Amino acid sequence: MDTQIQNISLKDKFLGFFHEDGGPKFIDTIRREALHRFEELGFPTLKHEDWKYTSLAGLLKMDWQEYPENDYSEIKQVDIQHFLVPGLCCDYLIFVNGKYVKHLSKVHENTNGVIIESFADAQNLDNDIIEKHFSKYAHYQNNAFVALNTALAFDGAFVYLPKGVQHTHTIQLVNITGYGQAECFSNTRNLIIIEEGAKAEIVENTISFSALASFNTIVSELVVSKKAQLNYYKSQSENESAYQVNFTQIDQEKDSLCNTYTSCLGGKFLRNDLNFLLNDSHCESHMFGLYIGNKQQLIDNHTFVDHANPDCFSNEFYKGIIANQAVAVFNGKIIVRPDAQKTNAYQSNKNILLSDEGRINTKPQLEIFADDVKCSHGATTGQLDDEALFYLRSRGIGEEKARAMLTLAFAEDVLENIKQPEIKVWIEEQVEAKLKTIAGNG
Amino acid sequence: MLIEIKNLQARVEEKEILKGINLTVNPGEVHAIMGPNGSGKSTLASVLTGRNGYEVTGGEVLYKAQDLLDMAPEKRAQAGIFLAFQYPVEIPGVSTTTFLRTAVNEIRKARGENEMDASAFLSMMKEKMKLVEIDQKLLSRSLNEGFSGGEKKRNEIFQMAMLEPELAILDETDSGLDIDALRIVANGVNSLRSPKNAFIVITHYQRLLDYIIPDFVHVLYMGRIVKSGGKELAYELEEKGYDWITREL
Numbered sequence: 001m002d003t004q005i006q007n008i009s010l011k012d013k014f015l016g017f018f019h020e021d022g023g024p025k026f027i028d029t030i031r032r033e034a035l036h037r038f039e040e041l042g043f044p045t046l047k048h049e050d051w052k053y054t055s056l057a058g059l060l061k062m063d064w065q066e067y068p069e070n071d072y073s074e075i076k077q078v079d080i081q082h083f084l085v086p087g088l089c090c091d092y093l094i095f096v097n098g099k100y101v102k103h104l105s106k107v108h109e110n111t112n113g114v115i116i117e118s119f120a121d122a123q124n125l126d127n128d129i130i131e132k133h134f135s136k137y138a139h140y141q142n143n144a145f146v147a148l149n150t151a152l153a154f155d156g157a158f159v160y161l162p163k164g165v166q167h168t169h170t171i172q173l174v175n176i177t178g179y180g181q182a183e184c185f186s187n188t189r190n191l192i193i194i195e196e197g198a199k200a201e202i203v204e205n206t207i208s209f210s211a212l213a214s215f216n217t218i219v220s221e222l223v224v225s226k227k228a229q230l231n232y233y234k235s236q237s238e239n240e241s242a243y244q245v246n247f248t249q250i251d252q253e254k255d256s257l258c259n260t261y262t263s264c265l266g267g268k269f270l271r272n273d274l275n276f277l278l279n280d281s282h283c284e285s286h287m288f289g290l291y292i293g294n295k296q297q298l299i300d301n302h303t304f305v306d307h308a309n310p311d312c313f314s315n316e317f318y319k320g321i322i323a324n325q326a327v328a329v330f331n332g333k334i335i336v337r338p339d340a341q342k343t344n345a346y347q348s349n350k351n352i353l354l355s356d357e358g359r360i361n362t363k364p365q366l367e368i369f370a371d372d373v374k375c376s377h378g379a380t381t382g383q384l385d386d387e388a389l390f391y392l393r394s395r396g397i398g399e400e401k402a403r404a405m406l407t408l409a410f411a412e413d414v415l416e417n418i419k420q421p422e423i424k425v426w427i428e429e430q431v432e433a434k435l436k437t438i439a440g441n442g
Numbered sequence: 443m444l445i446e447i448k449n450l451q452a453r454v455e456e457k458e459i460l461k462g463i464n465l466t467v468n469p470g471e472v473h474a475i476m477g478p479n480g481s482g483k484s485t486l487a488s489v490l491t492g493r494n495g496y497e498v499t500g501g502e503v504l505y506k507a508q509d510l511l512d513m514a515p516e517k518r519a520q521a522g523i524f525l526a527f528q529y530p531v532e533i534p535g536v537s538t539t540t541f542l543r544t545a546v547n548e549i550r551k552a553r554g555e556n557e558m559d560a561s562a563f564l565s566m567m568k569e570k571m572k573l574v575e576i577d578q579k580l581l582s583r584s585l586n587e588g589f590s591g592g593e594k595k596r597n598e599i600f601q602m603a604m605l606e607p608e609l610a611i612l613d614e615t616d617s618g619l620d621i622d623a624l625r626i627v628a629n630g631v632n633s634l635r636s637p638k639n640a641f642i643v644i645t646h647y648q649r650l651l652d653y654i655i656p657d658f659v660h661v662l663y664m665g666r667i668v669k670s671g672g673k674e675l676a677y678e679l680e681e682k683g684y685d686w687i688t689r690e691l
Contacts, residue, residue: 386494387531394491394527395545395605396519396552405544409535409584 010060011042014148017066017185021154023123026131034140034150041144053329053361054300059243059269064185064215067097072104072179080104083174083207087422091116092172093157096179096209098186098216100155114167115160119189122158129160133193137221137277138249145245149219153189156218161198161228170420175206177242178214190220194228196253203423205235206244208266213241220248224256226280231259233423237266237430240295247273254280261418262318263427264291264299265434275304278312278340289318290414292431293326293358294438300329305345307336310370313344319414320351321407322358323438332377333365340370347377352384352410354403354438384410404439408432444469444506444609444640445490451500451665452489459485461665462501467609470637474651474676475644477662478684483644484528486662487613490642491525492518505609519545520552522608526598526615533585538597539567541585542604549605570603574630592623599630610634611642616650628653648680661687 018035020028043060044051080094093116094104100118107116115126123130140147157173175188194200208214216238224230230250238244244267252258264270276285291299305314320328332347351360364377384406392402411431418424443466450463459482467473477483489496490503492515503510510518533541546566547557558566571578574596586594595615602610612631616624631641631654643654651659651673659675660667661684669675669687679686 385531385533388533390493390515391527391531391533392536392541392545393515394519394525395541395601396516396549397541397545398516398548399514401544401548402516405536405541406533409533412535 010064011039013064014152014185015039017152021120023120023154024127024131027123027134030135031151034135034147035152037140038144038147038151041142041147043144050302050331053327054271054298059215062183062213062215064183065181067181067184067186070097070099070180072096072099072101075101075104075179077104080174080176083176083205084172085170085203085422085426088170088172090170090172090203092174093118094174094176095155095157095188096176097184098153098155098175098188108169112165113162114165115158116171117158118155119158119191120155126158126160129193130158130191133191133221133223135221137223137251138219138247143247145217146219146247149187149189149217149247153187153217153219156189157192158190159192159200159202161194161200163195164197165195166199167201170423171200171202173202173204175204175216175218176209177206177216177238178212179209182212183214185215188216188218190218192220192222194222194224194230196225197227198225199229201231201420203233203235205237207237208239208242211239211241213243214238215243216245218244218246222248222250224250224252224258226253227255228253229257231420232261233418233427234260234262234272235427235430236262236264236270239266240268240297242267243269245271249275249277251277251279252283252285255282257284259286260288261427262287262289262301263430264289264301265430267297267299269298271300271302273302273304275306276314277306278309278314281309281311283309283312285312285314286417287314287316287318288414288417290320290411290431291318291328292321292411292434292438293328294323294434295326296324297326298329299326302329302331302333304333305335307334307340307343307345310339310341310343312340314346316347317414317417318349319410320349320360321354321411321435322351322360323354325355325357327359328361330360330362330379331365332363334367334375334377336368336370336373336375338369341372343370343373343375345373345375349379351381352407353381354384354407400439404435407435407438411435443467443504445510446504447501448503449501450489450498450503452485452496452498454485454496458499459665460489463665463667465660465667467640467642469608469640471658472635472641472643472654472656474656474659475642475662476646476648476659476676476679479646481662482665483646483662484613487525487611487644490611491515491523516548517552519605519607520549524602524605524607524610526595526602526610526612528613528615528617530586530594530598532587532589534587536585537583538581538585542567542601545601546604566604570600573603573633574600575626576600591618592620595619595623595627596630599627603630603634608639609642610639611644613644614646615643616645616647624650625653648676651676663687
C-alpha cells in the first residue's frame, strides 16, 4: 500500500520538523500537546466527511522540506512593493517563507497602544495577552492541520487593538511563499485581538515569489470584542504549484460586526476553513467569497457559522467560476443552537461551470435547533445564460468577448460588496487578469 | 437588394415552422410581416439573426450578396443587421453604457474603422437618447435590469440608433406597449429611416403600422407568406381578421 507508506513517512517527516523556538513555556507546552495530537490524528483521508471531495494525494506525494535558514536581506523593498494594495496607507508586515522580515515591513509609530508585530517577537514581549488568547479558539483536538500548525508554526502576525481604538491604517499581512527553494513547507500563525469598541481593517494576502512549489498552513485566531468592528480581506493568489491549508477562527462578542472577503484566485490546492463563533447576542457577520479555478486547480471553501446566541445576523455570499478541469468545493455549515432565538442566517452559493470537465461540489448544511429563526440557503450551479450570450452577440460582440463580459459580471456581483475602493480595485484587477487567462478555453 | 430570402425552410425541435419563405427587401423599404400566433414570425426573426436551436432545412438567404446563414450572430450584426427583441433579456452586472460602447467599437473594428473614444461615445449617446426619450439613469444601470416593458422596448430602439444598422428587424416591438410608449418607439424608428437602410417590422396587430407606415405588407401563415400588398393590406386585415386570408386559401 504505497500511499499508506507515503502518508506515514510524510507524517513522520513533519513530526521531525518540530524544534523548540525560544518562546515561553506555556506556548511550548501547547505546541508539544498539538504535536502529539497530530501524531495521533494523522492526515485526513477521503473517508473524513470534511475531506470527502478534497484529496490530499497530490500534497502527500511531494517531498516537502524545511526552508533553509535565511534572513532574506537580499530582498529589497522594491521587490515586494507590488504585493501591497496600491494607494492605501498601510501598516504592513512581510513574511517570507513563514518568517517575519523586519527590513521589508513598515508599521507607523503610534501612541495608543496598538501592537502590530511578529508573533515570534510578541510571544516574549506581550506574553500576557498571548497567554490569554493563544490556541483558545482554533482547537487542534479534531483537526490535524490545526494541530500541525500549532506545533510547528514559529511566526506569523500578532495584532492587538486596545479598547476604543479606531485604527485608521489598513493593516496588511503579506505572506510570500516559495522563495528561493522549491518544495518547501512553512506554517504561519496569526493572532488578532480587537478589544471593545475598536475598529480595524486587515488585508491578508498569500502570494508566491516565483514559480516554485510550496506548501503553507496558515491558522488565524481572531477576537472581535464587544462593539468592535473588523473588515478582513483574504486574497489568495499563489502560483500554480502552491498548496495552502488555511484555517481561520473568528470569535465575536456582543454587538460586534465582522465582514470577511475571501478571494481565491491562485494556488494548485487551496483549502479554507472559515469559522465564526457568535459568542454573545446581537452579533452581525457578513462573509463574501469569490473563487475562480482554472486548469487543474482545486479550491475548497468550508465555512461554519455557529449561532450560539440569540438576535444575531449572519449572511454568507460565495460565488465560484470553474474552467477547464478545475474543481471547487463549497461547504457552508450553519448551526443555530437551541437558545439562539431571533436568529437571521442566510447563505447563498452560486457557481458557473465554463467547461464540461470542471466540477463543483456544493453543500449547504443547516442544523437549526431554535424555533424563532429566519434562515435560508441556496446553492446553484449552471452555465452562462444562453439568452444573454445571444443578446450580446446579436449586437456585434464576439462570442469570446461576450463570455468574458458575462463571466466578469458574475464575479462583480460579489465584488461590489467591497466598500473600500482601493481594495475593491485591487481585487477587481486580479480577477480580470485571472479571467483573461481563462478566456478562450470555454 | 439588401436581403434576399429564397424558399427558406426551418424547424425547431423536429417541428417544421418555416415552409418556404420568399422575400426581397431593398434599401429604403419598410416591410411589415403580419400573421396569427404560431405562424412563424419569431422563427423568421431568429433564423435571420442566427439564434441557437433553429435548424435551416432548405433555401438560402443572401445578405448583401453573402450567404447569411453561414455567418455567426456577431458577424451578422457587424455586417449591419439588428434585431429589436420581443423579450429583451436582463443582464445583471453589465451596464448598458459599457455594453453599448463595446458593441459600437466591435462593429467599428469589424468595418476597419477606429474605435470611438469615451467622450465621442458619450456625445453620441446623449444625442440618440433624445430620440427615444430614454433617461440617463437607466443607462448607467445594468442592462434592462428592473426596466419596465416600455423601457426595455425603448432601450432596443436606442441601441438601434447607436449601432446604425442597415437592416433592422423589429420583432413584435409593439407587444406590451401602451399608446404613449408605442408612439415614442415609432417616432424613434421613423427618425432612423433613410434611403440606405431597411426595416422588417414583425407585428401581430395593425396598430403599430399607423405610426410606422410600411411600403409592403406580407401575411405569414403557417410558415409561408400567403399574401403581399401595400399598406392597405394591413387595414383590410384589421377590418376582416386573419380568418379572411385563411378562408381564401
